[in-house]
Amino acid sequence: MIELSKQVGDLSKLVMSYEGYYPKDRGKQDKQYLATKGKIADELADLLFMIIRIADYYDIDLEKAHVGARKGENKYLKSYGV
Numbered sequence: 518m519i520e521l522s523k524q525v526g527d528l529s530k531l532v533m534s535y536e537g538y539y540p541k542d543r544g545k546q547d548k549q550y551l552a553t554k555g556k557i558a559d560e561l562a563d564l565l566f567m568i569i570r571i572a573d574y575y576d577i578d579l580e581k582a583h584v585g586a587r588k589g590e591n592k593y594l595k596s597y598g599v
Contacts, residue, residue, distance in 0.1 A: 521567040528560040 533539060535552035572579045 518571070521564070521571065524560060524563045524567055528557065528564060531557050531560055 530550065531552040534550045535554075535557060539550055569579070571577075572582075
């Protein structure tokens with residue numbers, strides 16, 4: 518969980534930098550803020566790997582969990598007429 522949290526933070530920093538939430542020259546001053554789609558893709562891949570590892574550790578079928586969660590969302594949205 519600690520590594521997952523770290524990866525989320527890394528992704529957040531890159532997305533915020535990429536979207537211009539930091540001063541434009543910050544990436545020139547500090548390379549960790551230099552964001553590209555490639556770096557964002559790497560962080561997303563790291564997060565996916567961490568999630569898969571956690572699911573594996575707890576013997577969770579991610580596909581089944583994903584389908585169940587989407588069905589729950591659909592019921593909720595339908596209850597509000599969406």
